[in-house]
Amino acid sequence: MSAMTPPDEDRALSVQTAPKSPGPGPQTGSTPLPAEPLPAEHRKLPKAAARPAPVLALLRARWPWLVIAMLVGTLLGLLMGATQTNKATAVLRLTGVNDPLRVKQVGQTYEQEAMSPPVIRLAVANPDIKGTLPEDLADRVQATWELDTDLVQITVENASGQQAVKEANAVLDAVIKKATTDRDALNRQVKEKVIARLNDPLTGSASAADAGRRDELGKGLGISELNNILDALSVTAGSRATSFIPAGASRPVAAGLGGIGGLLLGGLAALGAGAGRRRVRTPAELRALAPELTQRATTQAGEVAGRLLESGHSTLVVLSLPSTPSSASRFAAAVANHLRTHGSSVTLVNAIALESGDSSSMALPDEVWVLRRDIRQDVKSYFSTDVLVVACTAEPEAVGLISGQSDLMAVVVAKEGRSNLQQIWDTVAAVESAEPIVVLAP
Amino acid sequence: MTSVLPPSVTASVATQEVSRRPRRVTMLHPWRGPAPDPVTDPEGARALQFATVRYVAGLFGAMVLLQRFTSVVLPEVSILVALVPAWLVWGMLRGLVVVDRTRLMLWMAAAGSAALVIPAQNRFVQHPIISVTAWGLMFAVWLPAVAVLKDRRRATYVMMLRHVAWIAVALAIGCLAFIGSQLVGVPYTDYLAEAVPAPLLLQEFVITYPIVYGSDLYRANAWIGLEPSFVSMQLGLGLIAAFLSGTRLRMLVLIGAGLVAATAGSGLAIMAVAFVVMLGYPVRNNLVRYLPLAVAGVVALVVTPFGQAILSRLTEAGEEQSSTSLRGILPYTYMWPRWVYDPMAVLLGRGPGSSQKVVADSGILGLLTPTPVKIFVEYGVIVGLIVAGCLLFAYVGGPSRSLSVTMLVSLWMLQPGTTAMIAVLPLFITTTWWAPRFEPVLESDSATFAAARGWVERAGRWRPGQTVSTWRLGRRVTRNPVRSKSPIDLRRSRS
Numbered sequence: 015m016s017a018m019t020p021p022d023e024d025r026a027l028s029v030q031t032a033p034k035s036p037g038p039g040p041q042t043g044s045t046p047l048p049a050e051p052l053p054a055e056h057r058k059l060p061k062a063a064a065r066p067a068p069v070l071a072l073l074r075a076r077w078p079w080l081v082i083a084m085l086v087g088t089l090l091g092l093l094m095g096a097t098q099t100n101k102a103t104a105v106l107r108l109t110g111v112n113d114p115l116r117v118k119q120v121g122q123t124y125e126q127e128a129m130s131p132p133v134i135r136l137a138v139a140n141p142d143i144k145g146t147l148p149e150d151l152a153d154r155v156q157a158t159w160e161l162d163t164d165l166v167q168i169t170v171e172n173a174s175g176q177q178a179v180k181e182a183n184a185v186l187d188a189v190i191k192k193a194t195t196d197r198d199a200l201n202r203q204v205k206e207k208v209i210a211r212l213n214d215p216l217t218g219s220a221s222a223a224d225a226g227r228r229d230e231l232g233k234g235l236g237i238s239e240l241n242n243i244l245d246a247l248s249v250t251a252g253s254r255a256t257s258f259i260p261a262g263a264s265r266p267v268a269a270g271l272g273g274i275g276g277l278l279l280g281g282l283a284a285l286g287a288g289a290g291r292r293r294v295r296t297p298a299e300l301r302a303l304a305p306e307l308t309q310r311a312t313t314q315a316g317e318v319a320g321r322l323l324e325s326g327h328s329t330l331v332v333l334s335l336p337s338t339p340s341s342a343s344r345f346a347a348a349v350a351n352h353l354r355t356h357g358s359s360v361t362l363v364n365a366i367a368l369e370s371g372d373s374s375s376m377a378l379p380d381e382v383w384v385l386r387r388d389i390r391q392d393v394k395s396y397f398s399t400d401v402l403v404v405a406c407t408a409e410p411e412a413v414g415l416i417s418g419q420s421d422l423m424a425v426v427v428a429k430e431g432r433s434n435l436q437q438i439w440d441t442v443a444a445v446e447s448a449e450p451i452v453v454l455a456p
Numbered sequence: 457m458t459s460v461l462p463p464s465v466t467a468s469v470a471t472q473e474v475s476r477r478p479r480r481v482t483m484l485h486p487w488r489g490p491a492p493d494p495v496t497d498p499e500g501a502r503a504l505q506f507a508t509v510r511y512v513a514g515l516f517g518a519m520v521l522l523q524r525f526t527s528v529v530l531p532e533v534s535i536l537v538a539l540v541p542a543w544l545v546w547g548m549l550r551g552l553v554v555v556d557r558t559r560l561m562l563w564m565a566a567a568g569s570a571a572l573v574i575p576a577q578n579r580f581v582q583h584p585i586i587s588v589t590a591w592g593l594m595f596a597v598w599l600p601a602v603a604v605l606k607d608r609r610r611a612t613y614v615m616m617l618r619h620v621a622w623i624a625v626a627l628a629i630g631c632l633a634f635i636g637s638q639l640v641g642v643p644y645t646d647y648l649a650e651a652v653p654a655p656l657l658l659q660e661f662v663i664t665y666p667i668v669y670g671s672d673l674y675r676a677n678a679w680i681g682l683e684p685s686f687v688s689m690q691l692g693l694g695l696i697a698a699f700l701s702g703t704r705l706r707m708l709v710l711i712g713a714g715l716v717a718a719t720a721g722s723g724l725a726i727m728a729v730a731f732v733v734m735l736g737y738p739v740r741n742n743l744v745r746y747l748p749l750a751v752a753g754v755v756a757l758v759v760t761p762f763g764q765a766i767l768s769r770l771t772e773a774g775e776e777q778s779s780t781s782l783r784g785i786l787p788y789t790y791m792w793p794r795w796v797y798d799p800m801a802v803l804l805g806r807g808p809g810s811s812q813k814v815v816a817d818s819g820i821l822g823l824l825t826p827t828p829v830k831i832f833v834e835y836g837v838i839v840g841l842i843v844a845g846c847l848l849f850a851y852v853g854g855p856s857r858s859l860s861v862t863m864l865v866s867l868w869m870l871q872p873g874t875t876a877m878i879a880v881l882p883l884f885i886t887t888t889w890w891a892p893r894f895e896p897v898l899e900s901d902s903a904t905f906a907a908a909r910g911w912v913e914r915a916g917r918w919r920p921g922q923t924v925s926t927w928r929l930g931r932r933v934t935r936n937p938v939r940s941k942s943p944i945d946l947r948r949s950r951s
Contacts, residue, residue, distance in 0.1 A: 069555050087572060094575030118819050156583055158817050171583075262586045262807070268575035271588065278568030285561050 087276020095268030107252030121159030175258030487551030513619030590809030624694020628714025630678025692723030853891030
């Protein structure tokens with residue numbers, strides 16, 4: 015860093031003046047001492063406090079994220095729904111049970127019965143579903159007693175809808191068959207017992223009472239058989255399965271849900287990422303994402319000049335964010351021209367121009383020291399001008415020289431598609447006392 | 457730049473500037489920007505405060521009045537599910553409500569992951585039960601949780617609580633009229649059902665039922681209540697609101713009487729939990745003065761059939777088919793084997809709406825689906841945790857700890873309220889929309905009542921000539937200026 019010297023003719027390339035009246039200004043006397051440069055590790059502006067951007071603006075700014083997430087979600091939904099299964103339902107009807115509590119008990123008993131191994135084994139023996147393994151079918155069968163009805167639904171899932179229909183009917187038939195078989199077995203047992211009883215010889219002498227006893231037993235057997243037959247009819251086919259429907263969510267529904275889920279999670283990512291790293295693309299976007307900023311266009315240099323004159327300040331600092339040196343220089347020159355148009359005499363110090371050949375260098379041009387509070391006054395006196403306009407890069411050294419001061423006006427020049435919002439916020443926060451205006455250059 | 461004007465001049469300029477704001481906050485004249493500082497902009501702060509109080513209390517009133525109505529498009533869905541989002545949009549257009557970024561992100565995480573897990577359930581879980589409507593309803597009901605009020609000052613909150621208390625008083629009077637009409641011999645008639653076409657009313661609810669089996673006396677629902685338990689819940693909230701906002705004693709008595717007339721446990725449970733929470737805060741000092749009233753209330757309860765019906769609920773927990781068991785014990789024991797049968801069901805869940813379907817198919821009359829059961833059975837452990845986190849965050853940061861805790865206990869343990877807007881809306885009204893709070897919780901101030909009076913006065917409700925006891929709650933407060941450190945002193949300075 016070279017030592018600071020007052021602006022003189024040797025530096026005329028970077029200093030343009032339009033003195034009101036020619037004549038030497040007051041000399042600054044002794045050469046001012048340069049300020050100590052900041053250590054290398056401090057060569058970053060302090061990070062501004064998080065400023066949450068408006069939610070809708072952020073979602074609008076990150077709309078590609080939302081679209082991509084939605085497409086990914088839809089694709090996932092489609093993949094998950096690729097193996098669409100179907101289900102068919104047959105209905106078992108309970109008859110002859112009048113007590114509501116008993117209906118519930120019988121219904122829930124048949125729920126279990128329909129999914130029990132004996133019934134499944136019986137079902138797979140049905141020629142319509144020949145080759146189906148019992149354990150495979152058992153996994154796909156579900157029976158449910160419908161509340162407040164005497165119906166039990168037997169539902170079977172299968173990738174093939176037609177096969178699901180056959181399997182549901184096979185299980186239905188198996189339940190009825192097993193119920194009938196059980197009743198028949200019970201009938202047989204009763205019959206055998208009665209016959210055994212009939213054949214059982216009386217201990218005393220045969221008499222007329224024996225015939226009466228045989229009549230009674232015969233009647234009892236008949237009634238018992240009749241009851242069992244009636245009981246056996248307590249389970250009938252309410253309706254057989256004839257059609258099938260998709261089980262769970264259908265493929266379009268799965269895709270739709272995936273899309274909605276992706277969209278919401280994409281929105282979550284957009285909100286979580288925040289606006290800080292967002293490169294502002296349009297003035298409207300900047301206005302939406304950071305409504306608290308005072309924003310102007312590069313074409314509004316005249317308005318900025320007017321503001322400066324109205325404010326009573328005599329110094330304007332145009333801070334250029336990275337990638338905007340030429341825009342900042344032009345804007346500073348435009349403001350200076352407007353000021354001259356208004357009759358002010360202006361000293362324009364363009365500290366960016368010297369940097370343009372070596373943009374990677376972090377070295378600060380000497381002209382930036384003009385931002386020192388004392389030198390700002392000296393320069394105006396030296397050139398006998400009313401206003402000092404300084405264009406410089408928004409490096410920490412330059413910003414540090416004007417930070418916390420309100421006797422000047424600051425303009426932060428950002429570039430569309432290049433400058434990110436965090437850079438703008440950091441710079442604006444650093445010179446907040448100067449009520450900065452943000453100019454977004456195209 | 458430093459102003460050259462003296463501070464008094466600049467202050468008056470600022471006041472003139474803001475006084476141009478409309479006195480009423482409407483859609484045509486919405487409130488722009490954040491809530492104003494009540495010191496520098498008292499007129500603006502007052503306009504926003506009144507608008508906020510009317511807005512929130514109005515919604516509570518709408519909830520009480522419209523709880524039996526259905527959204528015509530979906531007959532089984534309450535009109536409140538459509539009304540509350542519409543109310544929120546109206547609030548946003550007026551500038552009273554904004555979106556809370558954190559809660560929106562949580563809601564997006566919960567709704568998005570729940571939507572994404574459904575295709576996975578379809579693919580990997582054995583016997584999934586999937587209802588897309590159930591998913592939509594759940595997250596539609598919880599969408600309003602993303603809103604936050606601009607004016608969340610304690611003064612505004614207390615004023616809102618007073619309005620809620622007045623609405624509860626009106627509801628309590630309705631309940632007392634309901635019981636009174638039956639006691640004088642007018643049999644119970646559902647006048648609302650006679651006046652309004654059936655398609656406009658929710659049908660799947662037990663509007664009311666006899667106090668005890670075989671009795672001709674029906675539990676009070678003020679004819680407009682969806683169920684005595686919901687009416688009781690609203691009255692319980694009203695009672696706590698009345699207590700916290702320092703209303704008159706007669707209001708508390710009226711609401712308490714309405715609570716007894718409803719003969720349901722939910723309101724009493726809310727009251728009990730709230731008062732237990734208060735015991736942990738300095739506000740407990742204010743409870744002492746109500747001890748005689750509470751004892752008298754309990755005695756009165758014991759000797760009336762209403763009280764006996766309520767007290768019988770306290771000892772029924774051990775019975776298998778009792779209301780308490782059906783809410784707090786049986787759902788867990790019944791659902792457990794129907795959830796863990798498949799490891800993928802545990803991981804991914806059985807599908808939205810599955811828990812209600814399984815409970816409905818159980819044939820156990822009155823079996824409910826508590827919130828934890830619903831969340832974890834339907835969405836599995838992973839997504840369930842996200843959903844639970846989203847829902848639980850809605851209880852955090854409210855201005856009243858007793859109200860937020862009581863809503864937590866009510867919705868997570870007593871009421872199957874996850875998808876019922878009528879159960880969830882009181883949480884939004886009393887807690888969620890007021891979070892994060894600006895000031896310490898209401899219960900941390902032992903002089904809450906005095907503070908409330910001070911706020912009421914500052915809000916312009918106090919009129920010159922009114923004595924201090926006008927705003928007192930059944931007991932004289934010391935006038936010793938040395939001991940009194942409450943904001944009631946502000947009233948003195950006002951005169």
